Amino acid sequence: MASKHILIVPGDGIGQEVTAVGKLVLDKIAAKFGHTFTYDEALIGHVAIEATGLPLPDETLEKMRKSDAVLFGAVGHPKYDNDPTAKVRPEQGLLKMRKELGLYANLRPIKLFDELLGASSIKPEILKGADILFFRELTGDIYFGEKGRKNDGDTAYDIAEYSRFEVERIARKAFEAARTRRKKLCSVDKANVIETSRLWREVIQKIAPEYPDVEVEHQFVDATAMLLIKDPRRFDVVVTANLFGDILTDEASQIAGSMGMLASASIGDGTGVYEPIHGSAHDITGKGVANPLASILSAALLLDISFGLKAESEAVINAVDKVLKAGFRTRDIADQQTAADKILGTAAMGEQVL
Amino acid sequence: MASKHILIVPGDGIGQEVTAVGKLVLDKIAAKFGHTFTYDEALIGHVAIEATGLPLPDETLEKMRKSDAVLFGAVGHPKYDNDPTAKVRPEQGLLKMRKELGLYANLRPIKLFDELLGASSIKPEILKGADILFFRELTGDIYFGEKGRKNDGDTAYDIAEYSRFEVERIARKAFEAARTRRKKLCSVDKANVIETSRLWREVIQKIAPEYPDVEVEHQFVDATAMLLIKDPRRFDVVVTANLFGDILTDEASQIAGSMGMLASASIGDGTGVYEPIHGSAHDITGKGVANPLASILSAALLLDISFGLKAESEAVINAVDKVLKAGFRTRDIADQQTAADKILGTAAMGEQVL
Numbered sequence: 001m002a003s004k005h006i007l008i009v010p011g012d013g014i015g016q017e018v019t020a021v022g023k024l025v026l027d028k029i030a031a032k033f034g035h036t037f038t039y040d041e042a043l044i045g046h047v048a049i050e051a052t053g054l055p056l057p058d059e060t061l062e063k064m065r066k067s068d069a070v071l072f073g074a075v076g077h078p079k080y081d082n083d084p085t086a087k088v089r090p091e092q093g094l095l096k097m098r099k100e101l102g103l104y105a106n107l108r109p110i111k112l113f114d115e116l117l118g119a120s121s122i123k124p125e126i127l128k129g130a131d132i133l134f135f136r137e138l139t140g141d142i143y144f145g146e147k148g149r150k151n152d153g154d155t156a157y158d159i160a161e162y163s164r165f166e167v168e169r170i171a172r173k174a175f176e177a178a179r180t181r182r183k184k185l186c187s188v189d190k191a192n193v194i195e196t197s198r199l200w201r202e203v204i205q206k207i208a209p210e211y212p213d214v215e216v217e218h219q220f221v222d223a224t225a226m227l228l229i230k231d232p233r234r235f236d237v238v239v240t241a242n243l244f245g246d247i248l249t250d251e252a253s254q255i256a257g258s259m260g261m262l263a264s265a266s267i268g269d270g271t272g273v274y275e276p277i278h279g280s281a282h283d284i285t286g287k288g289v290a291n292p293l294a295s296i297l298s299a300a301l302l303l304d305i306s307f308g309l310k311a312e313s314e315a316v317i318n319a320v321d322k323v324l325k326a327g328f329r330t331r332d333i334a335d336q337q338t339a340a341d342k343i344l345g346t347a348a349m350g351e352q353v354l
Numbered sequence: 355m356a357s358k359h360i361l362i363v364p365g366d367g368i369g370q371e372v373t374a375v376g377k378l379v380l381d382k383i384a385a386k387f388g389h390t391f392t393y394d395e396a397l398i399g400h401v402a403i404e405a406t407g408l409p410l411p412d413e414t415l416e417k418m419r420k421s422d423a424v425l426f427g428a429v430g431h432p433k434y435d436n437d438p439t440a441k442v443r444p445e446q447g448l449l450k451m452r453k454e455l456g457l458y459a460n461l462r463p464i465k466l467f468d469e470l471l472g473a474s475s476i477k478p479e480i481l482k483g484a485d486i487l488f489f490r491e492l493t494g495d496i497y498f499g500e501k502g503r504k505n506d507g508d509t510a511y512d513i514a515e516y517s518r519f520e521v522e523r524i525a526r527k528a529f530e531a532a533r534t535r536r537k538k539l540c541s542v543d544k545a546n547v548i549e550t551s552r553l554w555r556e557v558i559q560k561i562a563p564e565y566p567d568v569e570v571e572h573q574f575v576d577a578t579a580m581l582l583i584k585d586p587r588r589f590d591v592v593v594t595a596n597l598f599g600d601i602l603t604d605e606a607s608q609i610a611g612s613m614g615m616l617a618s619a620s621i622g623d624g625t626g627v628y629e630p631i632h633g634s635a636h637d638i639t640g641k642g643v644a645n646p647l648a649s650i651l652s653a654a655l656l657l658d659i660s661f662g663l664k665a666e667s668e669a670v671i672n673a674v675d676k677v678l679k680a681g682f683r684t685r686d687i688a689d690q691q692t693a694a695d696k697i698l699g700t701a702a703m704g705e706q707v708l
């Protein structure tokens with residue numbers, strides 16, 4: 001029986017609503033399987049700025065370091081988006097957390113629950129069976145390089161940077177995952193134009209012989225953006241840089257029917273962080289309609305990856321599957337066939353899964 | 355009656371095959387409408403490297419400068435893609451051409467011919483009526499900033515850069531185009547993380563009041579990658595930076611059924627260049643199966659934008675429409691309903707349009 005300490009970091013917007021449901025699911029698992037989970041809570045993002053002036057207070061970081069895993073919500077607020085000159089921003093908290101905790105690998109599994117085949121804008125016959133695992137590098141690239149202004153503020157610049165070491169450690173994680181799946185790895189870059197991409201491709205080519213059982217292909221990011229929609233089933237494991245991963249995984253959310261279904265795990269040197277790939281979604285905040293399934297599935301990833309509790313993780317995924325099979329939907333995954341009384345809000349959907 | 359000089363630059367791979375067809379269409383238009391088009395041809399890309407050692411020989415650049423418009427094919431060769439250390443690459447020719455000719459605005463119209471509704475992997479009811487005009491900035495960003503290696507080659511870097519001037523001139527073109535369409539402009543950036551994007555957003559916000567009839571929205575690039583598939587009809591004109599435009603327009607090709615249907619115009623300070631958005635596609639080169647419609651539609655854009663010949667341009671588009679209505683398809687846009695004898699190769703498809 002495991003005894004674990006979990007930090008809940010809801011963050012901004014619908015992060016609050018969905019993480020609350022994710023936590024209930026963890027509670028239920030603890031009770032059912034006889035584990036002891038203790039919890040604490042901490043601030044990040046806009047709510048942290050409001051309370052402390054900082055997007056990632058030291059106290060939050062301390063608590064993260066001391067926890068066995070973090071269940072995370074979302075950060076962001078429209079106020080900052082419309083003010084490009086803001087000096088303190090919620091996203092800085094997220095980026096600092098990733099850097100400070102050494103969360104260099106962001107795993108984003110894209111898998112369509114069969115019941116949601118109709119919810120996607122992509123044709124069911126193109127989607128059926130699609131199952132992709134993204135490895136997005138999370139602590140390098142243009143996100144963390146020097147940036148600033150020159151010429152009296154009239155010119156802006158951002159530096160993208162990667163070292164061999166940074167590429168190699170995420171690449172190895174992706175190769176190893178491919179081994180346990182369909183043994184295909186697609187590395188995505190823009191090596192025909194960008195130097196960091198050339199280094200990226202060099203490193204992949206160099207270590208590939210150590211994984212002779214894995215079939216490797218290289219694709220340009222523009223072609224990949226196209227192929228993900230045209231033929232999603234051709235992909236198994238995809239590994240890519242931070243910025244390309246940001247764009248491609250949001251795009252790939254359409255393969256799973258909705259962003260509201262997708263969970264992610266950020267892992268690396270220490271505590272792992274588990275979060276939905278959707279954002280703070282202030283347009284629907286407080287309305288009780290947000291889809292909690294991404295947070296629930298993040299909890300499932302947490303149980304599996306940070307605690308090694310496979311059966312518990314599968315129990316969560318099966319519960320979600322059952323609820324979908326029973327026809328229950330949140331608004332974002334409902335389609336014309338969904339009866340009005342099967343369209344649930346955040347809490348009611350959580351209830352069903354519990 | 356116009357008298358114009360057109361430079362044909364087929365480049366690599368299927369560029370040769372499709373551009374030959376595009377030229378035939380220009381010939382036919384000249385004959386039918388009583389114009390005099392004279393032609394010359396020049397090398398770029400891999401074929402230029404083989405012949406001269408340079409991806410863009412001075413002679414080609416000279417000829418481009420002296421022409422009234424350029425009909426362009428594609429550049430690229432797998433040989434270089436798999437050698438990240440190659441010093442001379444076909445793509446350098448393309449990038450140098452864009453820079454030297456000041457082609458800062460790349461227009462990519464994404465419009466679905468109704469007959470191809472079935473050819474896309476996206477559901478017809480999501481696609482029907484989608485009509486997007488992309489303005490991709492083409493001479494700045496991470497494509498043209500300093501790049502290189504440090505730490506004995508163990509670290510690679512690329513600098514992304516934009517000046518106010520560069521953002522403003524492409525933004526104004528996009529605002530003006532929006533005025534002639536549905537009066538909506540979506541500016542795409544990653545202003546929550548990247549400094550060049552913050553400058554980008556600042557400039558758009560600053561000039562927006564000069565176009566009070568145009569409704570402006572700002573979207574992050576990751577959200578846009580998702581929304582393009584989820585709800586393509588929400589977009590009218592989209593303006594974005596070079597790298598984001600590269601990725602998003604390839605993705606958006608799926609809205610039009612196939613990359614083989616999409617034309618682009620690169621315009622700026624001097625001669626305009628017209629080319630398919632597809633690449634050199636060496637996997638199908640020489641097989642005579644490449645779709646020539648993107649090159650034909652590039653010729654239509656050339657007639658319209660560089661020569662102001664609207665009726666001639668429309669005649670080309672109508673011919674393409676008629677051929678599609680008659681059920682003819684190249685392989686890439688055929689679907690299960692297409693009869694085998696209606697699936698044509700490059701030359702036969704060209705014949706039908708002529």
Ligand SMILES: CC(C)[C@H](C(=O)O)[C@@H](O)C(=O)O
Pocket residue numbers: 075076091094246546547576
């Ligand atoms: C909020 C933003 C900074 C973040 C990112 O770009 O990494 C988000 O889009 C994500 O994917 O987690």
Ligand SMILES: CC(C)[C@H](C(=O)O)[C@@H](O)C(=O)O
Pocket residue numbers: 192193222429430445448600
């Ligand atoms: C070939 C490559 C350098 C080019 C680009 O990235 O601009 C191509 O993808 C394009 O979109 O024209």
